[in-house]
Amino acid sequence: MRALRAIVILALLIFAVFVGYRLAKRASGPTVGSTIQVYYCKLDGQTLVPWTVTLGSARDPKSVAFYAAVQAVAGPPSGTDAIRFPAGTVVRAVNVSDSTATVDLSQAVASSGGGSFAESGEFKALVWTLTALPDIHAVQIRIEGRTVPTLPGGHLELDEPLTRSSW
C-alpha cells in the first residue's frame, strides 16, 4: 500500500515537473534570451559595432524583431559617433515571414539629404541587427508601406531583400 502511494506521488511529481517545464518553455519563447545585439556603423562607413540591449517582457519573435528594428534605427545614445538614421525616423511595422523581416519605415528616413555614405551605414546596421536574430536572414525595406527601388535621390537598391552578403 505504501509502495503504491509512493509510486502515485512520484508520478504526480514527474507530471508536475513536466507541465512546469512546458509552461516555462512557452513563457520564455523559443530561442531569444533576455538581451539582443544591436549594431551601429561607425563614421568610417565600414565598421559595425554591436551593443547589447535588454529586452522587455515580450519575447515572441515578432515583438523581438520590432524591438530590434527600433533600437537599430534609434542607434546608440548620443555621445557615440555613429552613422544615424535621420531624427524622427519611425518604424511603422515589422513583419517576419519565411526568414525575411519586412521593415516599414516612415518618410523621415528619406530626409537625410542624399548621401550614399549615410544610406549604406544606416541600412547595414539595420540588416546586421535583424539578421542576428534567430531565423531572420534577409530584410525587405518599405517606406510608408511601399517597396521602393531606392530612397528618393538615393543610391542603395532597396527593392530586393537585403542580406549580410549584400555588402
Added chain:
Amino acid sequence: MSRSRVRAGSAFLAAALFALCALAPAPVRADAFPEVWLGTTRLAFERPELRGADIALATGDAGLQRLLTRVGAALSYQPGQRYAIVTSADRRAVTFTIGDTRVEAGGIITAAPFAPYTSGSDAYIPLESLARALYLVPVVVGDALVLQPQLGALEVRNADRTTLVTLHGGVPLSFHRSATSAGRFALTFVGVGSSLDQTRQVGAPALERIDVLSGGAARTPSTTVSFSTPPGSQRVVVTSMSPNELTLAFAPPGVMLGGSEIPLQGDAAAFATREQSPSSQGGTAPAPAVTNSTPMATVTAIDLTSAGEDAASLHVSVSGSADFEWHRLNDDRWYVDLRGATLGISPRNETPNIGGVAGLRVRQFALDPVPTVRVSLSLVSQRHIDVTPSSDGLTIAVQSQDEVADARSGSGHIGTGTAYAAAPSNGTAAESAWKFGPQSHSFPTAPVARNPRLIVLDPGHGGSDTGAIHNGLVEKEVTLDIAERLRSALTARGWLVRMTRETDTDVYAPNDSARDELQARCDIANKDGARMFVSIHANSFTSSSLNGTTTYYYKASDLPLAQFIHHHLIDTLGTKDDGVRKENFYVIHHTSMPAVLIETAFLSNPSDAELLHSPAFLQRVATAIADGVAEYVKSVPMQTSESQ
C-alpha cells in the same frame, strides 16, 4: 576615457513626484479632463483616458504626435505589437510593453502607475512615465497639468586634459551667457527647470565645479548653470547630436581645442548634428573584432597529372580564399564550384585522357552575385574522388575504378583566410567591428563589349533631383562639370563617349520615380553595349567632419575598373582615401558592363567643398579617372570570345 553620468537622480525625482501627487488634491474629475501644457503651450489631446491620477494617451493621437515632435522624439508602434517605443532626441529608446508596468529608458527601469493597454488599433501609454523619460516633469498647477522641460542630465567626460560637458534638455535649448566672477561663467536656460544635483565637483584640470540653480514659475522656469574654471582655462561649444543638447569643451591653456566661441546668447540647434566631437567615440560595450570580407580568390593554375595507371590528380591553384562545393552526377560527370573565385588563367576545355579523366573543363561559371569558377570532369567510369583543400588550392584525386564511388556531394573552404576572420583591432583596444571591403587585387579578363570603344558617363542626379546641397555647392552641377571635363579627356584619347545627360535635366522625366530615372541611365549603356559605365557623384553627410574619396563597385567585373580608377584618384587628388567599397547601388548593379560609382569628395566637408569649388581640382578628378580607365584597359584585356 573616464566617464560618469549624473542622471536626474531618478529616485529623488520619482519620490518628489509621488509626494507632489499625494499632496495635491485630486486634480481632476472624471468628466473634467485636465488641461495639459508643455511649458506655455497647451497640448490638445484627441482621446486621452484617465487612469487613476495618470493619463493614458493613444499612440495614434495627433496631440501626442505634436508633443513628441516639439521635444524631438518619435514613436514607433504597430497595431498588434506588444512594444510601443519612443525614441528621445538624445536617442534613448523609451520602451513601453503592453500589460507590463515597467518602463525602460536608456537602461533605467521605472514603474508606471498603470500598464499600457490596447484599444482598437492604438496602444495607450502612461503620460507621466513618458514625460519623465523625456525630461519633462509633470507639475500640477490649479486644474492644469504642466509638463515642465528639464535639464534632465548632465554628462561629464574627461579625455586627456580636455573635459566635455553635455547638458541634455527636455526641449531644444536656448541660453544666454554671463560672467559671474573671474574664472566663473554661467549659462542661463530659459523655459527649462532642473532636476539635477545643485553642485557637481568635477576636479578636472580645466573645470573645477558645476553649480545648477533653477527658479521661476511652473510654466516659465529658468535654470542657470555656473562653471568654475581655473585661470586661463579655455572653453568652447562643440556640436552635439540634437538641438536638445549643448556640449561644452574645457581645456587648460596650451591644449588644442576645436569648437566655437560660446556666444552671448544662442540656440543649441545652431551647434547640432553637423559635427560630432572625435573624442566622444566608442562609449559602448565592446565585443570581439570580426572581419567580413566577401571571399575573393583567383584560380592561378590547373595541373592534371597521372597518378598511376588508372588514377589522376588534378591540382587547382588558388590565391586567396574561397568556398567550394562539389557534386557527382549520375552520368560519370563530376564538378566543383569555387565560390568567390575568378579565373586568372584562360578557360580550358580539353580531352586529356589521363588516369580515367576523359574531359576537363575550367571556366568562369558566374560573375554575379558571387563570382564562381567551375571545374568539370568527364570520367570514363564512375570513380571515387577525394577532394582535399589546402592553403594554396584544391587537390582532386581521381581514384582507380576499384574504389566504389559513394558520396554524391561535398563542400569546404580553400585558403588561409576565412570569410569571417579575426581582424586586428581598429583604434582603441577591445573595439568591436565587422569590416567590409574587397581583398583581392587580382584581375580577371573583362567581359566582351559590343561597342568596345564606347564609355558611358553618368553625371549623378540632375533636373528635379538636385542631389545634396552644401557649402554653396549643388551636387548635380558638380557632377555634370566633372563629367564634361572627363568627356573631353576621354575623347582626346580616342574613346567614344556618351553621357546619360548633357544638361541639367532628368534623364527619364521630371519628378520621375527613382527606378525610372536610374534605369534610364543604365539603359543608355546597356542598349549601346558600352565597354564601361562611370557614374560621378559627390558625397555628403550630417557630420561635416567626414571627407574623402570613395569608389564603389558591385559586380565582380566592376572591381578591377574601380581599383585602377581609385588608385589614380588617390594618387593625384590629395583627398582622404576612403577606399574601394562594394555596395548594391542601383546604377552599378543594373548595368551589364564593368561599372563604377565615384564619390569624388564630400560636399558637406569644408575643405573638400573648397576643393570642389576649384575648376583645377575638378580637372584633376577628370584626368585621374581617364588615367585609371587607360591603365584598366591596358591591364585587363577584353575576352576575345565568350565561348572560349
